[in-house]
Amino acid sequence: MAVICDGGYRSSVPASLLRRHGCRDVYNVLGGMSGWKNAGFETTSPDRPGRSST
Template identity: 50%
Template sequence: MPQPPSAPGQASPVQASPAQAQELARAGTAVLLDVREAAEFAAGHAPGALHLPLIALAAGVELPPEAVGRTVLAICLSGHRSQRAAELLAARGIEVLNVTGGMGAWAQAGLPVTTPDSSTGHVI
């Protein structure tokens, strides 16, 4: 059953580095959820990431079926939108981690960035 929204002063969702997020996703224990806008996602995202913009998540759209029952790794460009997404998901009772530094940190760490057609992407 979903938990009520976090009360002011309650702990923030747990953070994961891009490298930690990649390992969790590779192991299959977690799924990356990119909460950026469609154009940002199309330009470049982490391989295997699911897409659900923050605005849709905030409007109550359900997670993609591939994410149900798994830990969610919320990611955006810099970590700010994904922090909000993580708070929304935690309030729904979903186990979630925020990827610190977002796709900017992901790319800086030398981790792969791809496009929907599997070509090399770039972070915008």
């Protein structure tokens, strides 16, 4: 399971708690979404009612 926030810091707390409660293969995405995007990885957004996709 990957836990992610915008910068990578806030997600470290829930990732740690999940591990402490027995979840295995939990990863905190270093750099968060900002790091993900800067690395050139693809992102998608779910369609939301009332929002235009254009």
